[in-house]
Amino acid sequence: MEMHDLCAIAAREPRCVLATAVKVEGHAYRKQGVSMLLTREGAMYGSISPGCLESDLQARMERVLDTGRLEFVEYDMRPEDDLSWGETIGCGGLIIVLLEPVCGELRSILSHMHTHFQSGSTVELTRSFYNQYTRIHYVIQLAEDAETQTSLYPSPVAKGASLGPINKMITVDIPRLSLVVIHPSEVDAVASSSGESELQRDGLTDPERWDVPLQISARYEPKPRLIIIGAGNDVIPVVRLGKSAGFRVVVADWRETLCTAERFPGVELVRGFPCEIMPVLDIQSRDYIVLMSHQFPREREFLELLEDRNYAYLGIMGSRTRTARLLNELPPLKHLHSPVGLTIGADGPEEIAVSIAAELIACKRAAAAAERRNVQRGIAHATDGHLSSSR
Structure with missing residues (x-):
């Protein structure tokens, strides 16, 4: 704690x-x-x-x-x-x-x-x-x-x-x-x-x-923020593990029936479309972002607004093919992890949540070590099977 x-x-x-x-x-x-x-x-x-x-x-x-x-x-x-x-x-x-x-x-x-x-x-x-x-x-x-x-x-x-x-x-x-x-x-x-x-x-x-x-x-240090775009059922175990791993969790979604305190107790909630939530979120360099809405147009809109922002981590749920389409004609995005989560052969929402939480922890620890040494380093153990800093 x-x-x-x-x-x-x-x-x-x-x-x-x-x-x-x-x-x-x-x-x-x-x-x-x-x-x-x-x-x-x-x-x-x-x-x-x-x-x-x-x-x-x-x-x-x-x-x-x-x-x-x-x-x-x-x-x-x-x-x-x-x-x-x-x-x-x-x-x-x-x-x-x-x-x-x-x-x-x-x-x-x-x-x-x-x-x-x-x-x-x-x-x-x-x-x-x-x-x-x-x-x-x-x-x-x-x-x-x-x-x-x-x-x-x-x-x-x-x-x-x-x-x-x-x-x-x-x-x-x-x-x-x-x-x-x-x-x-x-x-x-x-x-x-x-x-x-x-x-x-x-x-x-x-x-x-x-x-x-x-x-x-x-x-x-303040707890780093984990901003999850999406409030579907598969987000619930990610929120639970994110909180346990020392993140201050924020769930953002435009669907008010999903983005509720009953579904996400003790979590900060931001409701609205990407253009509405971006000023509220005020994304900072130590924020971790995961896209899990499964809504292609909304996620594309969010990524377009994210272009000039600084952040620590960006994970996108979905296949590489889907992500490639999502990123088509966008400038390269920083700290990109797709498919999101470590490659552990996860099957089902709970195991996928474990793989995501493990990658978040690995990236957080590696970033802290890099800052202490004032050296920019990659995170080899946290990007196995993933695309990082590229489409």
Whole structure:
């Protein structure tokens, strides 16, 4: 589950805790920077492990909510002879998890993040701890040039350092942490820049071993949009799998009896003919588009309007012969995949939906990797049996 989703869930959950993996070493199920939400009612959204840590985190959630204190928790599964976690741990790494009560300032921060996500913006969230971790700064800023992958990295505070352009900055007083985690090499710099007296360095064996910095930043991408043109029955499983794969799904169709909330619950719906929906969709460079209306004239009209647009992916349902006719006399379209979906011998709507979802995931991951390396690369594993960037 993406941070985009967690921010939306936090807005409707009155009592919840945000758990974030702020440090990961060795083999782990999820990467550093991943978060999940725990509620007082026992619901868990997202995951940090395959299920081996969540019950322990849930047990700590009550104390975090009752005291209003942040808490750092260490899970060290590296010793081979340590069987205390049972046979289901499946990791063997070190994970440091930060638990934060979602209230007041943090709730406001998550709300602002969700607004940015909805507008398609990348967001960077920075947490800075001061005064023996009794004060915390939350900073969010747009990070349009950030890496596309969610990442968490240390950014130590230095004398006279600026936190950069800030869209929103909140400082909140919190009670002393149950675990004081201070990076000794950064103590003097933080004390100087914050105007506080020198912090105590006694009893820092565990924090030194954890090496958790005093300032951590995480970059989060908005969920990419999956725009499906068509609202037939075969679109339903594609929508379901698209949502599960981390896409923000939009279904567009001119047939009002098909394009309904009853058929597509929890999905954005846009009704109208291609010339009417194009201004509403406002297609952007990170959008994924799939044509599944099976209506030749309408799809042709949509493709003509798509000529000068930038997007990440264009998949067309149908045979190569049909697609060739559809594209006849049109300029070459970018990022074209036809027939849509990976070649897995799919038969029937459900299996075809699996092939489409698999190709979408492959293209999304490859695009993220290419952006990180700032190199344009093809997606060989995602275009097997398909035409790409050509008719």
